[in-house]
Amino acid sequence: MIDWNMEYDAVIVGAGPAGSHTARFAAEGGAKVVIIEKRQEVGSPVRCAEGAARRSLQEAEVIIDPKWISGEMDGAMIIAPNGNYLEVDEAKAGAEVGYVIERDLFDQALAKTAVQRGAELVLKCSATALIKDDTGKVCGVKVNHMGEEKEIRAKLVIGADGHESLIGRWAGLLPKLEKNDIISGLQYRMTNLDINHKFVQFYLTKEFAPGGYIWIFPKDETTANVGIGIVISEIKHKGHLKELLDGWIAANPKIAQGEIIDIIAGGIPVGHPVDATVMDGLMLVGDAGRQTDPITGGGIGNGCKAGRECGLTIAAAVKANDFSAKFLQMYETAWRDLLEERLYRNWMAKEACLGLDDDVFNKIITTMDEVGITEVNVFNLLVVIKDKHPELVEKFQDLI
Amino acid sequence: MIEVDPRICLHCAQCVGTCPYMALELNDMHIEVNDNCKKCLWCVVSCPVGALTMVEG
CATH class of the missing domain: 3.30.9.10 (D-Amino Acid Oxidase, subunit A, domain 2)
Known part of the structure; x- marks a missing residue:
């Protein structure tokens, strides 16, 4: 149970996958963390298409549980406007397919794991403002918990509060989209x-x-x-x-x-990666850190991968007793090494795809199907098209 | 000002995330509009189900 008088190592705002996974790795590393969630039930109501890549979840060390798997996919089909389609099996689809999940049960499983590893969880608790010390450094959050105004003091505040992140916007880290x-x-x-x-x-x-x-x-x-x-x-x-x-x-x-x-x-x-997801005493993770894939819109795998790095960084910061932006670069560097190149490339590809006509999509799918490629991702797709229809990829020159 | 029709709203917070001015908040199960609103109408257009309307006043 939360101790309102204690100073935590970290308060994590939002019990989605990124927040709970962060909490788990921080707690496993010995950090004293509390997750606050504004809803009365973790994971509900669902706001998600529920696709998640098996490989991403494995890499993020998510504990796979059949309880939250509603279907294991053989692959993906990309269907052109004229009805022709490209069929890609899981091996060829790269990090894009695998599971269709029960998202509410998934979120609940990750939150439960975090709590079992030592994190605390407070429901019906909304962040209302950042608390800053005399020097302007973040040192906790003001919250409303079941109608009562309270404060949670912490050395680190983690914004895992989704695409509408207040923590990120209060911190000034999220530019207008x-x-x-x-x-x-x-x-x-x-x-x-x-x-x-x-x-x-x-x-x-x-x-x-x-x-x-x-x-x-x-x-x-x-x-x-x-x-x-x-x-x-x-x-x-x-x-x-x-x-x-x-x-x-x-x-x-x-x-x-x-x-x-x-x-x-x-x-x-689905913007490009932001300049910074850390500052003194604060980190952003998941959709709040704008770590969603700009082409697929998928956010679960990336959020879990970044959450793992964020949690490890919290534990390391506690051991070093250093919560400065400089120390937190450990997280910034780690998640960017895992995700940034792909995020940026897919953002540019998304920009180039906007406004393409249906006949172009028809040609792209037909070409891909004819040629066959070993792994479907944006880069390989563009290379194949460049070979067959160079006129289609002029807009994408910078990517290839 | 912006009005939200609670009979249509799904509480998905798309408008909250879209608003460039932090003028919308999701509190429990209703959307609140504050004085930051610049009437840019991004929320009205982006609402997945058309629950928001701009009304005079």
């Missing part, structure tokens, strides 16, 4: 569908998903998350996103025959 760097997402969980339930499916279509894609992530033989995510620069009027998803479903009889059993929405930051 451009309209091309924010995805608005809407998803229905649907059942009674006629689907290939062993493949996650990505539909490229300028008509229904300009500046984004439509996905089907299977939950079982007849149930799937059917969703849309597009950059907000392509949303033309109030309610447009929902019209697009509903329109696409209506045009696809195997999906339209289904019934909606849940509605899920959310935002995804």
Whole structure:
């Protein structure tokens, strides 16, 4: 149980995967940490498409538990506007496919592990401001816990508070996003569908998903998350996103025959990596650190990988009794070594893909299918296209 | 000012993250709009379900 009079080594704001995974590794390393979560139940309501890469979770040392796996995928299908598709098995899909998870159970499992390793957890507890000492250094957070204004003192504050991160914005570490760097997402969980339930499916279509894609992530033989995510620069009027998803479903009889059993929405930051995720006494992790993949919109694997590094850094900072930005570079360097090159490249690829016409997508998918490549990622994709259709990749020259 | 229709809102906080001016907050299960609002309408357009409206006043 939280001791309101104690000074913690770290207070972690947000019990999503990045926050809980951070807490686990910090606690395992001997740090005294508390996670605060504004909801009454970790993981609920879900705001996620629920796809996660097996390889990323393994690399992040997430404890794999069948309880939160709803499906293990054989691979991914990328479907062109003309219906042609590229099928990639898991080995070729790189870090992109693997599990469709039960996100609420996943978050709860990670939080429970963190607590079992020694972290404390406080629900119904929202951060309301950073606390700073006389020198301006962050030394805790003001919170509202079940209606009561309180303070939690800590040597480190960790912002794991999602794409709408307050910690990151109060700290001044998160620059304003451009309209091309924010995805608005809407998803229905649907059942009674006629689907290939062993493949996650990505539909490229300028008509229904300009500046984004439509996905089907299977939950079982007849149930799937059917969703849309597009950059907000392509949303033309109030309610447009929902019209697009509903329109696409209506045009696809195997999906339209289904019934909606849940509605899920959310935002995804797809900007380029920020300049800094640390300052004296503070670190950002997960969507709050803008570590989401700009092409796929996937954030779980990256958040867990960065969370592990963040937790290890907290433990090291406690041992060194040094909570300065200089020491916390350990985290900054570690997560960038793991993620930054790919994030930046995929951000540039996303920028180049915006506005591509359907016939270009048709050519790209057909070319990829003809040539066949050993591992599907943005770089290999561009190299193949450059060989066959150099005119298509002029915009991407800097990437190849 | 911006009004949120609680009958439509899914509490997903897309508008909170999108707002360039920190003018929206998700408190428990409702969205609150504060005085920082510059009426840029990013929230209105980006809301996945069209729950936000700009009204005069």
